[in-house]
Amino acid sequence: MPRRKGTVIHKLPRCDEPRLEQFPYDHKIEFRKLLGQDREQGGVIAGHGYVFSVLIDSKPFALKMFKFYDTSDGRDPLTDDENRQVSDEIVEAHCDSFYAECRAYGRIKEKKCKRLLAVPCYGFLHVAAEEEERLYELFQVEDWNRQPDEHRQKPSDRSPFRALVKQLVEDDPPLNPRRMLAELRQLKKIGVHPMDVCMRNYKGGYLVDFSIAWTMPYFMTRFLSQRQLDSRLRRDLIDFDDLVKESGVRTKVRAATEPIIVRASETTGRITSNTDDIPKLRPRK
Numbered sequence: 001m002p003r004r005k006g007t008v009i010h011k012l013p014r015c016d017e018p019r020l021e022q023f024p025y026d027h028k029i030e031f032r033k034l035l036g037q038d039r040e041q042g043g044v045i046a047g048h049g050y051v052f053s054v055l056i057d058s059k060p061f062a063l064k065m066f067k068f069y070d071t072s073d074g075r076d077p078l079t080d081d082e083n084r085q086v087s088d089e090i091v092e093a094h095c096d097s098f099y100a101e102c103r104a105y106g107r108i109k110e111k112k113c114k115r116l117l118a119v120p121c122y123g124f125l126h127v128a129a130e131e132e133e134r135l136y137e138l139f140q141v142e143d144w145n146r147q148p149d150e151h152r153q154k155p156s157d158r159s160p161f162r163a164l165v166k167q168l169v170e171d172d173p174p175l176n177p178r179r180m181l182a183e184l185r186q187l188k189k190i191g192v193h194p195m196d197v198c199m200r201n202y203k204g205g206y207l208v209d210f211s212i213a214w215t216m217p218y219f220m221t222r223f224l225s226q227r228q229l230d231s232r233l234r235r236d237l238i239d240f241d242d243l244v245k246e247s248g249v250r251t252k253v254r255a256a257t258e259p260i261i262v263r264a265s266e267t268t269g270r271i272t273s274n275t276d277d278i279p280k281l282r283p284r285k
């Protein structure tokens with residue numbers, strides 16, 4: 001993207017690599033539509049934030065605005081000992097969904113792969129807190145997970161929203177499992193493990209959501225045995241196979257080549273499999 005003369009470029013997260021650059025435009029944002037909402041469910045469903053179709057300086061983009069993050073959410077799954085070994089800055093940089101996406105897209109950009117590995121992201125920007133009221137009036141979005149004391153402050157004193165600017169994808173062509181799997185494998189090869197491979201996180205046949213991705217180096221890995229780590233990282237492949245199965249597309253393409261082995265313990269009768277020794281770690285929403 002061309003950069004305007006004199007623009008100061010910042011990168012996030014500050015404390016850790018990889019980082020993503022700021023979106024390089026003077027921006028006037030016009031909100032047009034709230035995306036990804038299932039009308040039949042009624043009411044607005046918030047995931048890690050909200051995605052809007054917007055015009056920035058009159059050009060169309062998708063703007064993903066993230067909820068605010070509480071470091072204790074990232075610390076909850078850790079033991080006391082593990083918590084002592086990791087700083088708040090790293091927990092935040094790796095677990096906050098905004099920073100998790102910055103790191104994933106930062107890595108994708110730094111590797112300059114020939115193949116498109118995800119829906120393109122053009123950088124981050126901040127949206128003034130004053131927009132909160134307008135977004136509620138326009139789209140009834142209200143759950144931003146702000147710190148309770150911020151609600152007592154006047155809007156101009158509150159933290160601005162963190163957002164990512166992405167290509168707006170408006171069509172959903174038929175799935176191409178072979179290409180999608182090649183991209184997923186390439187992503188994992190460069191150290192980006194999406195950890196949330198499912199249909200709603202693909203747009204136009206490309207991954208669009210890295211809110212809970214593990215981008216290496218990732219702090220959790222030092223607390224896992226090699227077997228636990230392999231099993232955790234393999235889940236993307238199992239989820240990919242489930243996605244293809246659910247889509248109904250007929251294909252021989254399979255991601256998880258290793259068979260799933262189910263065992264019953266002779267003493268306790270407990271059923272376990274080689275895919276479930278690590279629970280799916282999802283930050284609380």
Ligand SMILES: Nc1ncnc2c1ncn2[C@@H]1O[C@H](COP(=O)(O)OP(=O)(O)OP(=O)(O)O)[C@@H](O)[C@H]1O
Nearest residue numbers: 035036047048049051062166167168169200209211
């Ligand atoms: N670039 C884009 N172009 C068009 N639609 C998009 C784009 N990015 C996201 N969407 C739509 O918005 C939805 C939510 O996006 P995304 O998965 O990134 O957000 P999320 O808050 O992390 O969601 P969740 O936590 O529910 O998975 C997607 O399922 C998709 O329908």
Ligand SMILES: [Mg+2]
Nearest residue numbers: 047200201209
């Ligand atoms: Mg999603």
